[in-house]
Amino acid sequence: MSGKIDKAAPPHAGSTAYINARIVDPTGGSEYLGAILISDGKIADFGPNLFASGAPYGIQSVDCRGFYLAPGVVDTRVHTGEPGEEHKETLESAGVAAAVGGITSMVLLPDTEPPFDDASLIEFVARRARQVKLANMYAYGALTVGLEGKELAEIGLLTEAGAVAFTDADHAVGNAQVMRRALYYAKTFDALIVHLPQEPTLSGGTMTSGATATRLGLSGSPPLAEVMMVERDIRLAEMTGGRLHLTKISTAESVEAIAAAKARGLRITCDTAAPYFALNDLAVGDYRTFGKLVPPLRAEKDRLAVVEGLKNGTIDAIVSDHRPQDQDSKRVPFAQAEPGGIGLETLLPISLELVHGGHLTLPRLFQLLSSKPAALFGLPAGKLAKGAPADLVLFDADYAWKIDRDDLWSKTKNSPFDERPVQGRVLATIVGGRTIYRDDSFATTA
Amino acid sequence: MLDLSETYIDQNRSVDKRRDRLAGRTIINLFFENSTRTRTSFEVAAKRLGADVINMDVATSSVRKGETLLDTAMTLNAMRPDAIVVRHHESGAVNLLSQKVNCAVINAGDGQHEHPTQALLDALTIRRRRGSLEGLLVAICGDIMHSRVARSNIHLLQIMGARVRVVGPPTLMPTDVDKMGVEVHYSMKTGLKDVDIVMMLRLQTERMQGSFVPSISEYFHFFGLDRVKLQYAKPDALIMHPGPMNRGVEIDSEVADDLDRSVIHEQVEMGVTVRMACLDALIGGNRNQIGNGE
Numbered sequence: 001m002s003g004k005i006d007k008a009a010p011p012h013a014g015s016t017a018y019i020n021a022r023i024v025d026p027t028g029g030s031e032y033l034g035a036i037l038i039s040d041g042k043i044a045d046f047g048p049n050l051f052a053s054g055a056p057y058g059i060q061s062v063d064c065r066g067f068y069l070a071p072g073v074v075d076t077r078v079h080t081g082e083p084g085e086e087h088k089e090t091l092e093s094a095g096v097a098a099a100v101g102g103i104t105s106m107v108l109l110p111d112t113e114p115p116f117d118d119a120s121l122i123e124f125v126a127r128r129a130r131q132v133k134l135a136n137m138y139a140y141g142a143l144t145v146g147l148e149g150k151e152l153a154e155i156g157l158l159t160e161a162g163a164v165a166f167t168d169a170d171h172a173v174g175n176a177q178v179m180r181r182a183l184y185y186a187k188t189f190d191a192l193i194v195h196l197p198q199e200p201t202l203s204g205g206t207m208t209s210g211a212t213a214t215r216l217g218l219s220g221s222p223p224l225a226e227v228m229m230v231e232r233d234i235r236l237a238e239m240t241g242g243r244l245h246l247t248k249i250s251t252a253e254s255v256e257a258i259a260a261a262k263a264r265g266l267r268i269t270c271d272t273a274a275p276y277f278a279l280n281d282l283a284v285g286d287y288r289t290f291g292k293l294v295p296p297l298r299a300e301k302d303r304l305a306v307v308e309g310l311k312n313g314t315i316d317a318i319v320s321d322h323r324p325q326d327q328d329s330k331r332v333p334f335a336q337a338e339p340g341g342i343g344l345e346t347l348l349p350i351s352l353e354l355v356h357g358g359h360l361t362l363p364r365l366f367q368l369l370s371s372k373p374a375a376l377f378g379l380p381a382g383k384l385a386k387g388a389p390a391d392l393v394l395f396d397a398d399y400a401w402k403i404d405r406d407d408l409w410s411k412t413k414n415s416p417f418d419e420r421p422v423q424g425r426v427l428a429t430i431v432g433g434r435t436i437y438r439d440d441s442f443a444t445t446a
Numbered sequence: 447m448l449d450l451s452e453t454y455i456d457q458n459r460s461v462d463k464r465r466d467r468l469a470g471r472t473i474i475n476l477f478f479e480n481s482t483r484t485r486t487s488f489e490v491a492a493k494r495l496g497a498d499v500i501n502m503d504v505a506t507s508s509v510r511k512g513e514t515l516l517d518t519a520m521t522l523n524a525m526r527p528d529a530i531v532v533r534h535h536e537s538g539a540v541n542l543l544s545q546k547v548n549c550a551v552i553n554a555g556d557g558q559h560e561h562p563t564q565a566l567l568d569a570l571t572i573r574r575r576r577g578s579l580e581g582l583l584v585a586i587c588g589d590i591m592h593s594r595v596a597r598s599n600i601h602l603l604q605i606m607g608a609r610v611r612v613v614g615p616p617t618l619m620p621t622d623v624d625k626m627g628v629e630v631h632y633s634m635k636t637g638l639k640d641v642d643i644v645m646m647l648r649l650q651t652e653r654m655q656g657s658f659v660p661s662i663s664e665y666f667h668f669f670g671l672d673r674v675k676l677q678y679a680k681p682d683a684l685i686m687h688p689g690p691m692n693r694g695v696e697i698d699s700e701v702a703d704d705l706d707r708s709v710i711h712e713q714v715e716m717g718v719t720v721r722m723a724c725l726d727a728l729i730g731g732n733r734n735q736i737g738n739g740e
Contacts, residue, residue: 145660152660156668181658184616188632188668240616 003426003439005096007133012041012390012433017055021064021394023048026071026366027383036069038390041433046384064394067427068362071370071382072104072135072391073348076194077247077273077319079169079340081411082128083121084113089324091125093411095134097322097344099437100409102393102426105136105374105381106344110147111169117142117153119161126162134436135429136391138164138379143182143193149173152185159189164377165245167194170294170323170339174200176232183242192377194245197229197254198295206335208296212281218334221296227253234261237268245376246270249315250295252305259314269376270314273321274343274350275416277306283416289330289337290414293321297416310368311359317373320347324412341416345408349422352397356423362397394428394442401425448570450723451716458494458718467730468497471528475501476518477554478534483689483714484554484563488531491721495730497528515539516546523547528729532556537594550728552721558592564688565598567720569606571713572643575684580607585637585679586628587613588647588669588696589658591620595688596647600626613637614669617658634669638678645686646671649696662695672698676707684709 019035023046034048035055055061075098081088091108098106108125110116116125122139129137141163142153148171155166166186173179173195186193202225207213209220230246234257237244249255249272261268275283275293280300283291291297309315323340330337343350351369354360360368374382381391402421405413429437457463473492477485485501492499502522513521515534522530529550532540537557544551555561572579584603590596590612603610604627611629612619624630631637638644649665659665666672671685685701685708693699702708 151657154660154664156660157664181617184619185659187616 003100003437005099005134005437006435009434009436012038015039015044015059016433017051017059017061018064018069018392018394019051019055019061020066021069022066023384024068024070024362024366025384026363026371027385029363031362033066036384036390036392038433041390043384043386043388043390045386067394067396069392069394070362070366071384072393072429072431073102073369074105074373074377074379074381075103075320075322075344075347076107076165076271076317076373076377077109077321078106078344079109079111079323081324082112083124088326089411091128091137092132092134093409094322094344095132095137097342097408097410098135099429100426101320101345102348102395102429103135103320103344104391104393104429104431105138105379107138107140107164107377109169110140110142110167111171115142115147116140116158116163117145117147119154119157122158122161122163135431136379136381138162138377140164140169140194141166143168144173144178147171149175149178152178152182155186155191156189159191164379165192165194167196167247170196172196172198172200172203172229176236179233180236180240183236183240183244187240187242190243192243192245194247195233196248196294197226197233197246199225199228202228203295205296206292207284208281208298210281210299212284216284216287216334223251223253223298223302226251226295227257230254230257234258234266234268238266244268247319248273248276248295248321249309250276250298250306251302255305255309255314259309259312262314269316271317271319271373272306272310272315273319274347275321275341277303277310278350278353279303279416284334287334289332289334290341290416290418292334292337292339293341293416294339307354307359310354316368317376318347318351318368319373320344322410324410325414326412330414341414342408342410342412343415344410346403346415346417346422348393348395348426349403349424350417352424353422355397390430390433392430393426394430395424395426397424399423399425447566447720447723447727448573450727451566451570451719454494454719454722458715463494464496465494466496467726468492468495471497471729472526473497473499473529473531473725474522474527475499476504476522476530476532477502478504478532478539479555481533481555483717484533487714487717488552488554488721491718492725494718495722495725497725500527515543519543519546523549529725552724552728555594557594558597559594560598561594562598562602563717563721563724564595565602566724567713567716568599568645568686568688569602570716570720571686571709572684574712574716575709576642578607579603582608582642583611583640584608584643584645585611585613585631585641586645586647587634587637587671589618589649590614590623590647591618591658592650593647599645600628611637611641615659634671634675635678638675641679641683643684643686644671644676644679646697648688648690648692666695670694670696670698671701673700676701683707686710686713689714
């Protein structure tokens with residue numbers, strides 16, 4: 001893929017009409033041929049009948065040539081290396097990869113060096129995002145000081161500084177008393193707690209327990225480590241009344257436990273990351289460290305359960321869980337390799353597999369990728385509405401290509417989807433009316 | 447009891463403060479937990495009524511040598527005191543001790559359970575300023591969970607006809623505290639709205655560092671009483687604090703020292719009179735029987 005990033009695009013002024021587009025409206029649950037009018041960076045109008053007989057004279061117009069136009073992807077789980085590990089990813093390089101991937105808003109995880117457990121770091125992210133001028137960037141606050149799972153971070157002050165949710169990133173809070181107090185305390189500020197449910201004492205292995213791990217001679221983490229923590233967290237959330245969102249759900253038992261909790265009326269939500277519905281533990285293959293993730297890739301039955309959870313609404317959102325690792329971290333024996341895979345650029349094409357496979361409609365997929373995560377995190381994104389920010393993605397859902405790590409824009413190349421044939425590519429990414437990315441194949445009249 | 451307390455105010459304010467109403471009576475202050483103000487207050491109260499006061503310093507007593515609470519109680523009881531004033535760090539300890547002695551026992555604070563004389567002195571302070579507690583709205587703010595002062599005040603203020611709110615972060619709220627008849631608020635803005643009395647509680651240092659609240663600065667920012675938050679209360683709302691205060695943690699010096707609003711020093715003064723009344727009611731008068739129980 002080749003295209004052009006345009007950081008220098010000026011703030012959107014005046015009016016631009018995107019006509020002849022197949023519009024995907026996730027909140028309305030519909031898909032139709034129509035147009036979207038953007039004025040001064042905001043959606044001014046949209047619908048199937050808008051400009052049906054062509055855009056009025058004097059308005060800049062973009063012919064979408066029948067491609068899909070949807071609210072931009074909202075990715076609520078992005079690791080970068082800034083500050084601290086800029087050699088892996090900076091906010092700028094992550095912003096570029098996001099733009100290429102059709103992501104218009106992202107929430108940055110707090111596991112940097114230093115971690116986001118101080119209000120000044122939340123302000124740092126906001127300032128850097130203004131300089132980078134690509135996707136909208138938000139930050140999590142650390143849930144506990146130093147992400148150590150011991151002492152509560154300053155959830156109130158971090159909220160005032162702009163933190164949109166709280167998490168210890170890929171560290172699970174093993175101590176139930178700390179988690180209980182965190183959920184209670186966060187209630188004061190109606191703050192959302194995002195937790196990776198993995199019982200730490202059981203999840204020390206390098207891949208998921210099972211036949212593959214046994215054959216490869218690698219230590220295993222049982223899928224049980226996840227559902228145990230899911231069930232603990234459900235009880236704590238019920239007791240405290242705190243807002244809990246479980247992240248990266250990867251096992252059949254977890255999906256079942258969360259479905260049961262939701263059926264009981266608890267306001268628990270959850271997401272999964274693209275690898276958990278697209279890959280299973282065979283992707284670790286002959287010790288491919290790009291397939292080493294947290295939690296580990298699971299068995300095929302778990303993958304199928306995650307797909308089912310996405311279909312039936314048990315799972316509320318899809319994240320990329322973008323986590324860059326350089327050669328030094330991945331070109332080592334499997335057990336020593338750092339976990340994580342990049343995913344900003346591949347999130348949309350991998351997720352489109354769910355549509356091509358007949359599991360989801362496009363509006364449903366964009367609920368999972370855009371409107372629901374935006375609503376959960378309280379972000380002004382993810383919907384087509386008059387006055388909403390004009391954050392949009394224009395894409396060709398059918399274009400076939402093969403993911404090649406060397407063609408990716410991310411600073412590091414550790415994609416678990418390397419060499420995977422996919423369908424779908426982004427033609428343009430629009431943030432606040434500014435076209436920040438445009439594919440070379442999509443020359444516009446603008 | 448409050449009426450009786452009022453009778454001592456003038457005596458305490460005069461030059462000659464001593465009466466002999468409790469002359470010949472022996473009172474033991476038995477404090478298992480450090481306390482300067484409460485112990486001194488009880489001691490002053492007893493002496494002003496002419497009683498003999500013995501302060502048992504637990505740090506140097508046989509308790510340190512491994513004596514159990516009940517053995518200590520029995521030993522002291524054998525010395526035939528008229529009253530024992532007890533402070534203990536465990537809830538229920540005073541109750542246990544009172545079952546084993548046949549003199550009067552006054553609870554000067556047990557664990558996280560009760561501190562009855564504090565509630566009485568708070569009620570007296572409020573009554574003197576407002577005439578009555580009937581219909582007043584009182585907000586008790588801060589570390590409700592670990593506070594015996596809060597529990598005693600919740601009981602007494604409601605008996606006296608006041609409405610009580612508790613305000614603090616959820617981590618410092620005891621479970622089901624609303625079952626005690628109080629309104630629960632997690633923000634000072636809603637919790638202080640239209641209240642007549644703002645009662646601040648002390649936050650103990652060991653609770654500040656990340657376990658119950660993230661930090662002192664965050665606690666002060668959201669739950670410390672300062673000018674801005676005080677504006678949510680009624681314009682003439684009174685500020686109370688059982689002491690000792692942590693300035694810059696639960697209360698700003700600016701409001702703590704505001705002579706128009708803060709009645710914190712008056713609380714201390716009323717503490718002596720209330721304790722005099724307690725001692726008088728329990729062991730005062732011409733009783734020949736010594737140690738006739740509580």
